[in-house]
Amino acid sequence: MQVRVKLFAAAREIVGHGEVAIELKEGSTVGDLMEGIFGRYPALKEMAGALVFAVNRELAERSMDLQDGDEVGVIPPVSGGTDV
């Protein structure tokens, strides 16, 4: 199966793309996907502790099962608005 991974901000700059397609075995979880992405982009692993993942635009635990066609967002710490 294949999932679409969307990357933003610092994560997007490290990977060099805003979106990548990743092939996964059936039954893969968010955690499996993370390991696959970190294997492919080692620099991303350095910020692993700061990242959260969203599946189809909802925050997801590492144990969540992925389905073919899922959209997975890689979300660095957010900083919208202004520092006031």
Place this chain on the structure above:
Amino acid sequence: MYEVTEKPLSLEGVVSAITRRTCGAVATFVGIVREFSRGRQISYLEYEAYPEMAIAKMRQIEGEIREKWEIEQIAIHHRVGRLGIGEASVVIAVAAAHRQPALEACTYAIERLKQIVPIWKKEVSPDGSYWVGMGS
């Protein structure tokens, strides 16, 4: 009434869009790009969003607000792309029958926006650029 846009934001447009005859108060918040941040002079900011999820999270904030306060309408518009000093990055407006819920809900909306809405900013200064929130 949610928007993530590259176009300049209009406070007046947002206020007039949400005001109804039943509203006695509209509370607003405008976030502005400031010249100095954490001791560094800022040249400009780059905002980036996950637009579809940002809109979904803005709706979630509205749901949370409606559980706590009696409001009529809320609008949140966030700008993305390159913003210069003095430009508005976010406009929030809350219309209600009375001032107290409007003011409190407006404060709540900007605090929650900064916690859960997937929007990021990069500070570009003469000595380099930094994504805010990453290890700072």
